[in-house]
Amino acid sequence: MEHQKHPLISPVPGTERHIDSFHFGPADAERHLYVQGALHADELPGMLVAWTLKQRLAELEALGQLACRVTLVPVANPIGLDQQLMDTPLGRYDFESLTNFNRRYASVADEIADGLDAALNDDIAHNRNVIRDRFEAALLAALAKTGPTTALESMRLTLQRLACRADFVLDLHCDFDAVEHLYTTPAAWPVFEPLARYFGSKASMLATDSGGQSFDECFTLVWEQLQQTFGARFPVDYGCQSVTLELRGQRDVDHDLAGRDAQAIIDWLRHLGLVAGEAPPLPELAYPATELAAMDFLHAPIGGLLVFHAAPGIEVEAGQLIAEIIDPLSDRVEPVHAPQAGMFYARSERRMATAGMIVADIAGHQSHRSGYLLAP
Ligand SMILES: [Zn+2]
Known part of the structure; x- marks a missing residue:
């Protein structure tokens, strides 16, 4: 070394x-x-x-x-x-x-x-x-x-x-x-x-x-x-x-x-043959590759308490409830739904959402984004 x-x-x-x-x-x-x-x-x-x-x-x-x-x-x-x-x-x-x-x-x-x-x-x-x-x-x-x-x-x-x-x-x-x-x-x-x-x-x-x-x-x-x-x-x-x-x-x-x-x-x-020895058999791919343009950022529609209804690592359906944003003063409760089916793979660590912030990421299959594709 x-x-x-x-x-x-x-x-x-x-x-x-x-x-x-x-x-x-x-x-x-x-x-x-x-x-x-x-x-x-x-x-x-x-x-x-x-x-x-x-x-x-x-x-x-x-x-x-x-x-x-x-x-x-x-x-x-x-x-x-x-x-x-x-x-x-x-x-x-x-x-x-x-x-x-x-x-x-x-x-x-x-x-x-x-x-x-x-x-x-x-x-x-x-x-x-x-x-x-x-x-x-x-x-x-x-x-x-x-x-x-x-x-x-x-x-x-x-x-x-x-x-x-x-x-x-x-x-x-x-x-x-x-x-x-x-x-x-x-x-x-x-x-x-x-x-x-x-x-x-x-x-x-x-x-x-x-x-x-x-x-x-x-x-x-x-x-x-x-x-x-x-x-x-x-x-x-x-x-x-x-x-x-x-x-x-x-x-x-x-x-x-x-x-x-x-x-x-x-x-x-x-x-790849870059380390000597036999590689173990390839496991199944856990989930197929998808286009980054098909990934969805789910945003908080209002500011409020962020309460998740699902944890990362599950396949979700279009319309599935991912989280709720709760305003405890007005009693407004806004759901955050999956916009399309896909793999829910990441979520925020914050539990007080600010209006518009990213609360969850889903790897979907329908490409609909272009230009800058990343989080800030
Ligand atoms: Zn990083």
């Missing part, structure tokens, strides 16, 4: 933060996996899974069973991790800029594409390497020259730089109160479908561009754009496939669950 420290811009004198990365397996391995935890810093199940993986990967490395390079970042967001307000951790939005830590990652597709046709040929592996070299160079240039200007920006670019050469990127998140689910692209679904099975994903939602320039998409969208620009003239595949794994809810920080999730990732690596 190799441990590297990557300094971030110091926001004020006397403070200094780093991204710590841990590297396993042969440095010259053909395939490369990147895993990070707690980019939303108040989503800690991923940090425990990353720490569990750290022990397991060290064992596999010592046994000579790792056939890939793995980069592991257990604490992806030291800035957000240090944000506490009145005994409450607040790690989803940056206090200074009020932006979501998992949005607005830099797109360097134009820099990579500039003059690229002169470097490409009819060898797909050569083209993949050329693009990865340019990808890394563009991010290093962004780190060194034109920016970053803030600690947050240096953190975003540092994480991108650590992951940009990976074949597979696993971004470990969780929801507020939820069952296992994931987000990836339609193009990456064949790669991650076995992982969804081992992980027990109850909802797997697919979109090529969900509109937020999130961490997972800042890699796949580059390859998507390069394929569109150069794919007719040169063989260009997806040099990076990424998935956001949602490890249930914020309170699901538990050794049994983390052990299961780390094992699911290792089983999937065995299935």
Whole structure:
């Protein structure tokens, strides 16, 4: 195992933060996996899974069973991790800029594409390497020259730089109160479908561009754009496939669950031939993949006490009662119904709803949304 420290811009004198990365397996391995935890810093199940993986990967490395390079970042967001307000951790939005830590990652597709046709040929592996070299160079240039200007920006670019050469990127998140689910692209679904099975994903939602320039998409969208620009003239595949794994809810920080999730990732690596040994048989997929455009956010029609009539992890019918919002002063009781049939996979942790807030998420089957598809 190799441990590297990557300094971030110091926001004020006397403070200094780093991204710590841990590297396993042969440095010259053909395939490369990147895993990070707690980019939303108040989503800690991923940090425990990353720490569990750290022990397991060290064992596999010592046994000579790792056939890939793995980069592991257990604490992806030291800035957000240090944000506490009145005994409450607040790690989803940056206090200074009020932006979501998992949005607005830099797109360097134009820099990579500039003059690229002169470097490409009819060898797909050569083209993949050329693009990865340019990808890394563009991010290093962004780190060194034109920016970053803030600690947050240096953190975003540092994480991108650590992951940009990976074949597979696993971004470990969780929801507020939820069952296992994931987000990836339609193009990456064949790669991650076995992982969804081992992980027990109850909802797997697919979109090529969900509109937020999130961490997972800042890699796949580059390859998507390069394929569109150069794919007719040169063989260009997806040099990076990424998935956001949602490890249930914020309170699901538990050794049994983390052990299961780390094992699911290792089983999937065995299935791909990246860890020696036979992979266990693939379990059934718990629920079919659906389009992210078919997912529904259920909103509170008024402010009031939020009382749920159902818990995540069940298939619901169109019109099924999910929750009630109660105004105890006016006696108004407003039901919140499922707008379509689907998998009810996540709900809010809050029990005093503010008017309009998201109270529940359902993976439906009828696509009806477009543009920005994510929560704020
Ligand atoms: Zn998250």
